[in-house]
Structure formats: C-alpha cells, structure tokens
Amino acid sequence: MPFTLHDPNMNKIDYPVGIKPLDFLVSSIEKERKSQSIDGIPGNVDYGFDYKDREVTLTFWLRHYHGEYDNRLMKSDLYNLLDSQPYFYISDDRLPSRVLKVTIDEQYMPERVMHSPFSELEVKGNVSGRPFWRTKYTTQDLQTHSYSGLVEKFGTTDGINIDRTKYTFTETTFKVWNGGNVTVDPRNMMLYIKMFYVKGTGSITNKTTGEKLNIINDWKGNHLTIEGVKIIKATNVNGLRDTNRKFISLVPGNNEIEIKGLEFTKISFDFPYYYK
Template structure:
C-alpha cells in the first residue's frame, strides 16, 4: 500500500472507487564519468552522480457500471495531472517519502466491464533519496516518541541525540540518515542568533573539517545559512564576506565548535535522507 502527498505534505485522496494496491521501488541509477586513454590499459574512472530511481505503482478502479468506470478512469488521470510533482509514501514505512513525477503515458488494463487495474511508472525528481517527513527542529521541539508514527521505528533515531538547538560552543549534531546532507542540493538551514563577534565568527564541523567563517563584525545579529544563501541580520547574500565555503553533515555524529564570538542559540534544521 502507499499514500500520496502534495509538496506541503498534505495527503492527496484517491478518487472514490480507486484502491492503491502496491508500490515497487528500484535501486538508484548512476551516471559515471569515464575516459579511455590511448596506450593505457583499462578505463579511467572519474566518479559518478546519482541519476534517478524507478518507482512503479498499481491501482484498482472499481465502478458500478460502464459509465461509472469511465468517470473513475478520468478521475485518476485528473489527480495525477493536477499534482505534477508529489510525494509518495510506503505505508509500511510511514515516516519517509520520495519526491516523484509521472512522465510516461499509462493505460488501464480492463479486468471486467466495470473494473480495471492501473500499472503506472514514476520516477524520482530533484532527489533520489527517501527523506523524512519531519525536520530535525520538529523532532527537537516536539520530543521523540518511539510510538509516534511521524518519527517511525526504523529511521535510526537515537533518543539520546535529538537535540538540534544548542547554546554551548561545543556540541554534536546527529544525522540519523545514511546520506551526507549537502547544502548545494538538500535542505540544510543553520541559524546562530544574537551573534557578537569582532571578526571571523566560525562554525566548524570538526568531523568533516569544513567550516563557515564570517569575515565581518556582528553586533547581536542573526547569522543565517539557508542552503547556499548566507545572511547577517537584514543583509542578505553576504557570501563574499565569508570564507566562501559550506558545511555538510555526515551520517552519524558530527562534532561542532564555535569560535571567535558568542551567540544566544544555534540551531540546525534538515531532513534525514536514506538510500
């Protein structure tokens, strides 16, 4: 079984007479960069990018008569056309979703005069990874409960590591997913409030060796890193006033330290990603 959600994670209802049957999710395909060099044995490997992953769903449409069947068929066409890009969830793992779209034409397979099945091919869009339906700040603010469907029992959450708001200069950010969170293409928001610094206020991930350095003074302003956009107070896009680097979060523990200034609170908001 599966459920559909719009991009605001509001459930999309199926038309009356339509029952979701099953979902089949494939592995992630890769695009690999290689080169053959004359006079040298083998193929040079320059790495790969994740491409997409196939998803297939099956539906059952049950009408009361031939006319009703055709109306239900058209309602299925309409719901998938209205929601061009949407999220899909396996109901057995309700805490994760894939972002998908349908580009291929599909046609119902008539079972009886009044009933038909749909076999529909989807593909992932923007991200090939399962992502948690919740953010780390939702997890922090509401508190983790192993019985809560929202947070699931299989997301590798450690109930002793669900703190994502910090007031000390040394702390640990726990990434429960098995994918590195990278701000270039994934949600990663870091906000340090009431920053007092003469220069070089630094947020350093000691685990990865990455750091963001603010190369200007701050007199109690909020220092924000929203993906690739960095701002200070009301000044947006101050990338050139930094060391022009970003921070990622590896799976597991990420040890952080804050240098060359004080702050009231720093918080990390992201979603857990799974292959």
C-alpha cells in the same frame, strides 16, 4: 493501503471512490561512472561516480459500481488526481515515515479486466530532484516534540538516536546527529542553520569533515541564516560576501561542530534524514 500520496506541504491526499492503490515499486539508484583511458596506463582511471535516477512504478486497482458512465467518471477523477499537484511526496504505508518526491509525466491507461467492473493500472513515475528517500519530519520536529517510538510520524527504523534528539545548541562545541545514510549536502539538499544575535568574527567548523565556514566581517548582532547555499542576515541582506563562501555538510552519524570567535545566543540545525 500500500502507499499514500501527499501534496507538496506533506498533506495526505484521499483517493476517489473506487480507486485502490496496490503497490509502490522503487528500484535502486543508477550510477554514472566517471573514468578515463590514459595512454601508458593499463585499464582506466576511475574518478568516482554520480548518482542518477531510479525507476518508480505505481499500481492501482479500479472498480466502478453504477454502469459505464461511472467507469468514465472514475477515470476522469483518476486523471485529475494524478495531475492535481506539481509533484507528490509518496510514502510506502509499510514504512510511512519516509517519502519520495515524484512527478507523473507519462501517459497511462487503465486496462479493463474482461468487461468486468474492474480495471488494472500501472503508472510510471519520475523522481523529482534528488533520488533519495527523506523523512516526513525534520530535526527541529524532533527537537520540538521529542522522540516517541509510538508516534507514527517518527519511524522506529529511521536511525534516530534517542540520546541525540537535540538540534538547538547554546554551546560552542557540540555534536549534530544525522540519522540517514546519505551525507546532507547544502548545495542540493535541505539544510537550514540559524544562529541568533551573532557578534564578532570567527568560524563554524565541522571537525568530522574538516569543512569550515569563516565569518570575516562583524555580524553586529544580526541573525545568521544559512539556507542551502544562501547566507542571509536578519534584514534579508545577502551575507555571502562576509564569509569565505564555504559551507558545511553533515555526514551520517555524529558530526562534531566547533564555533570559534563568535558571540551568539543559540544555533539551530534543521534538516530531514535522507536514505538511498
């Protein structure tokens, strides 16, 4: 089976009888270059680029078995299937540990093959949110279950470092491994950092990137939870005002983390790996 649909909770969705997925075609990511022409300067000034969208196409092969009414019922089941979720996570069965978040918004119509019981269908999808592939699992899955190359959930080509599958720490200096090829940016990607029973004031620094989160007021034994750009105390109180309002990202490979001035029992990092 060339590709598999999953619901928002990563549960596999079965195809109705007679509907066979053929291929899942994904383009490279479009870039939008930021530049400006300035008088007196040859050429232009390049300010870099933003990643935009990528094209996604799903192809199906359909076959009905019991006359024209069965063909109409099969198409009805197909239309319902592709409209059954607000979005789908789709995995290529040849690389099953990674998924892309896709919505189906455009019209589509199966094309009958010469009055036979067979039809072909091509469906255009739209990538929802970030244009990157991500792993089905997160780093806390690796922490909890440990890595095994024999387990389909953990891909053998996902950049997992078998010497760095630990993502919960009690030390004040340690390294967090990002096995993807995309920087995990908490402003627009999943990155959960939880620090337990925090006391005092101090800082959490990613020495690899130079980013630093300062805790400027005593947390008084509460848990510190960072969910993207939200900073929460254990009582669900917004804790952003008790910090310098900065965040740390995780670049591909090793990220050297240093904690100063804070007492805590443990700190955990939970995120998927992202790929271009």
